[in-house]
Amino acid sequence: MKGAVYYNEEEAKRNHAFIDDLLKEAKNLGIELKLITDSPTEPLDFILFRDRNPTFALELEQASYRVFNRASVQKIANDKLRTFELATLLGIPAVPTFRADQLPPLPFVMKTRGGHGGSEVFLCESAKQAETILNRFDHNELIVQPFIESNATDVRVFMLGNEVLGAVKRTGAKDSFKSNYTLGGTVELYTLNNTETKQVQAISRAISSDYIGMDFILPISGGWLLNEIEDPVGARSLYQTHEFSVAKKLLKYVKNQLGDDSC
Structure with a gap:
């Protein structure tokens, strides 16, 4: 099996640790994987598309490449208004937008x-x-x-297909209303209840996603509220709080999706 992971050049530099893990785990799984930062020039069984560019992703699909995630996922995940409209359609509690x-x-x-x-x-x-x-x-x-008071706290849920890969509770840095881990926040493992699990699975099924993140604000009072969908989602906080290789699970998922159950 032969594939590629696509990043633009700037993001490839920022995400070198994850790329290295992907390349290592691909070798262990018998997958020939390489990093590309431009259009592919050879036949490939799949492309892990790690960019926010649905137009380019669609071009790759039309050229018969199997793209993870598809352009249709990116169009919703990278548009906060469309994300809110989707949540409303599904009856998922969301931040009014x-x-x-x-x-x-x-x-x-x-x-x-x-x-x-x-x-x-x-x-x-x-x-x-x-x-x-x-x-x-x-x-x-x-x-x-x-503005919803939440003490700068939210939950990021990582989805692999319709499976909850893991979830982290994020708390923002002091004097910030943003909860992002990369902006100095802290993270801890979070376990979803049955209702939360059903809600995230409803979203992943609706958009037929492969590997995405969903961010839910945790208001001081009341249940969680969907805020954003992230594609491509970064895995730093997941590596920090869970004892497994995200890259390995992602590549096993790809093999299974392509009908190779040898892993």
């Missing part, structure tokens, strides 16, 4: 629809702050959410 022409009462959070990793997320506590953000971005690229 509006277009930038529908501002809720202050304070609220403004985000770009395609931002990730805690970037392009702004807490607006005054009309002046909101105006600054509105002047900085195209209104069609912004969404607005009410």
Whole structure:
């Protein structure tokens, strides 16, 4: 079996540890795997697509490559408005999300629809702050959410197909309303209850995802609320809290999906 893991050049440098683990585990599983940062030039059984570029992913699919995740997954996962619309359709509790022409009462959070990793997320506590953000971005690229007090705590659930691969509770760095681990937050293992498991599985089935992350805010009162879907999802916090190789499980999943059950 022959495959590739695709990153753009910048992200390949940032994610070298995960790439190294993928290459090591691929060798152990009898998979010929290589890193590519451009269009493939040879037949491949699969491509692990680790970028936020559904247009390019669709081009690869149309060229008959099996892409994990497909472009259709990326179009929802990398658009916070579409994520909210999906949750609403499925009846999954989610953070109320509006277009930038529908501002809720202050304070609220403004985000770009395609931002990730805690970037392009702004807490607006005054009309002046909101105006600054509105002047900085195209209104069609912004969404607005009410600020929900959560002590900067959320849960990231990692899904492999319809299986819960693992989950981590993330708490933001001091004086930050963002919970991202890469921004200085802390993480601990989190175990989903039956209701939470059914909800994340409903989402993964609806979009036919392969390997994604789902972020749920934990309000001070009440149950969790879906905030974002991450593709490609980073595995740093999962490696930190769980005793297995994410790369190994992902590659075994790929082999099974392609009809190779030798692993």
